[in-house]
Amino acid sequence: MNRSPLLLVILVAGLAFPAHAQGTLKDRYASQFDVGVAIPPPDQLTPAEQALLLANFTNITPENCMKPESTEPREGVFTFAEADRLADFAKAHGLKVNGHCLVWHSQTPDWFFTDNGKPAGRDLVLKRMKEHIAAEMTHFKGRVVSWDVVNEALDDGHGYLRPSKWEKCIGPDYIAQAFRAAAQADPQAELYYNDYAIERQPKRNKALRLIRELKKAGVRIDGIGIQCHWHLDSIPYRQLDEAIRAFHAQGLKVMLTEVDLDVIPGRKAGASADPFAKACPPQVLKREAEQYGALFALINRDAPMISRVTFWGLQDARSWLTGPGHTNYPLPWGRDLQPKPALQAILNAK
Ligand code: XIL
Secondary structure (H helix, E strand, C coil): CCCHHHHHHHHHHHHHCCCCCCCCHHHHHCCCCEEEEEECCHHHCCHHHHHHHHHHCCEEEECCCCCHHHHCCECCECCCHHHHHHHHHHHHHCCEEEEEEEECCCCCCHHHHEECCEECCHHHHHHHHHHHHHHHHHHCCCCCCEEEEEECCECCCCCCECCCHHHHHHCCCHHHHHHHHHHHHCCCCEEEEEECCCCCCCHHHHHHHHHHHHHHCCCCCCEEEECCEEECCCCCHHHHHHHHHHHHHCCCEEEEEEEEEECCCCCCCCCCCCCCCCCCCHHHHHHHHHHHHHHHHHHHHHHHHEEEEEECCCCHHHCCCCECCECCCCCCECCCCCECHHHHHHHHCC
């Protein structure tokens, strides 16, 4: 048989349906794990961004509006309007919300830690922490399925816990106290610990120690979030795989909670501060796609141990890594909302 007509059909079909970015993240992955994205209050997104969000994601994380500085800027004064809009949007569209975050050293007003201009004592700070947790979780009961109860509590250096104001004022048991208060405030919500660089040592062992200590103290912790803010050429694949296994072996849900890939090269003397101001070089987009593809190949292999993968931003212009004089390209969608080669690689990953 002459095979050339068949070949022609295949070639024409290939041109008509180029193998890029077919399907959505949701179609591709939601049967294996939840797919999430961090967003501002949804009314700050354009209609096109909202459409992109709804087509691709099952879960959202508020990027800022549920943090302590947003929800309790002054003691006892709760400002939930933005977060309410986010939670209501999620409910209307069947998205699950991960509350982020209740106890953190950053984006937390100083009133928590001061008493008439002096450092506040343990009892007062503990009371404020518990009241903050109770008020916020009670307010969002039924609309927020899970919470990052404590964020980034582990020390980057030689110590065990970060010497934050929480740790200094309350003592090392503040984490257990926070989880206990959370379990009491909303018994239905899942409770997570979230941090960066815990896929690697020395922080992975510190995270495992924390999990063991909480469990030994009879404190409920349901999951652990590995943030996954990485630089191009530096994704720690092997360590990530090991960490997923180690956390899963502790009986916890494991999530990749803030995925992005900073593509701006480290600044050398004399180098441009904003090297990709006009555009991202195609070679960089290609490497980004390859690395996202390899990451999702790993995620595919480990999928039975992973409950959610969340990107930290909807598209490049929305990323926290992009700012004035710092034009970055860390996410699968570009500023024009078009899929980048990275999305194609993520969808094609085996
Ligand atoms: C970032 C937000 O994306 C920024 O908009 C904000 O200015 C600072 O915080 N780890 C976290 C997130 O847990 O809450 C941080 O989000 C990024 C690092």
